[in-house]
Amino acid sequence: MPVLAEAQRQRVLFQSGFFILFLFAPVFDLLRFDLTQGHLIVFGQPWTLGLDDYLAGRISNDQMTLNILLRLILPILLLAAIFLGIAWRWGRLYCGWLCPHFSVVETINQLVRKASGKPSLWDKKPGPPWHPDGSPAPTDARYWLLALPLALAFALLWAVALLTYLLPPAEVYANLFHLTPTRNQALFIGAATTVLFLEFTFARHLFCRYACAVGMFQSLVWMTNRSAMVVGFPRQRACDCVGCQSFCDHACPMRLKPRTIKRLMFACTQCGQCIAACETVQRDNPEGSLLNWIDGQQALQADGEQGLLAAVSPKPLKFKPIIASPCGKGLG
Structure with missing residues (x-):
């Protein structure tokens, strides 16, 4: 997987495309569950188990069993196998490259960073006052006037989109356009918008780290594969970190420490922003970035050496690993 700045542009394109797909899939009947009809619609076609026909005696027990196997159990197993197979090899690739929620996370993070110097309200300290490329990164509280309305707009957009997965999109959008949603539609949109805005x-x-089941399953599968793709840090080059303001840490949208051991990178979304930040900082270094994707034998070696770190802090819950540096000082 490329890790250059071009890769980040490609990732944004993937995220944008999938976000658009998320919004318009119900509109074009690509995928939705219609509560009014009581069944799935996939690529414009009804996806039913034939329960009504079975209850009416039009199909046999054997046919109903076959329908359950072919239209329910087999598709679920196939999709799960593909999804978890990708996670086993590449980790939370879906989260970092496709997930529409994670794209919202990154967008709002950037605005909050510009407003307060921190990507999250829960960060204790602001990041460096400059970008990895050396350009200044000033803060301006006026960005809150953009961040909060944008969070509300995303919340409303998500609430409406989720409703179209359950009710005919034409009905939902027509009611909103004429400001005449039904009571249940208004309650759903109002409640969902409030919850999503707060989130x-x-x-x-x-x-993403603690409550998303989709991300959690990917991480659990990824952790079972010791040779899976992971961010690697070469211990012998720890000297090159001296003078860096931990840009890789501040670049991580999940607020992880990329130079730590794999088990403390459990929620890594493989977005590669830490690698891109390090690459920018080390752009004049002939050896290149200190952080890189590794897999296979390199990942096995890193796992055996505790993530290429010589030592780990005795209080790992604080997520502050200590790197034994050949420079004669520890790097946090």
């Missing part, structure tokens, strides 16, 4: 404002990466 986008206060929880963002915390939801």
Whole structure:
């Protein structure tokens, strides 16, 4: 997987495309569950188990069993196998490259960083006052006037989109356009918008790390594969970190420490922003970035050497690993 700045642009394109797909999939009947009809619609076609026909005696027990196997159990197993197979090899690739929620997390993080110097309200200290490329990174509290309305706009957009996965999109959008939603539609949109606004404002990466079942399953599968793709840090080059303001730490949307051991990178989304930041800092270093993707034998070696770190802090819950540096000082 490329780790240059071009890769980050490609990732944004993937995220943008998938976000658009998330919004318009119900509109074009690509995928939605219609409560009014009581069944899935996939690529414009009804996806049913034939329960009504079975209850009416039009299909046999054997046919109903076959329908359950082919239309329910087999698709679920196939999709799960593909999804978890990707996670086993590449980790939370879906989260970092496709997930529409994570794209919202990153967008609001950037605005909050510009407003306060911190990507999250829960960060104790602001990041460096300059970018990895050396350009200044000033803060301006006026960005709050953009961050909060944008969080609300995303919340409303998500609430409406989620409703279209359950009710005919034409009906939902027509009612909104004429400001005549039904009582249930208004309650759903109002409640969902409120919850999502609070989550986008206060929880963002915390939801991804601790509450998202999709991300959790990917991480669990990824952790079982010791040779899976992971961010590697060469211990012998720890000297090159001297003078750096831990840009890789501040670049991580999940607020992780990229130079730590794999088990403390449990929620890594493989977005590669830490690698891009390090690459920018080390742009004049002939040996290149200190952080790089590794897998296979290199990942096995890193796992055996505790993530290429010589030592780990005795209080790992604080997520502050100590790197034994050949420079004669520890790097946090």
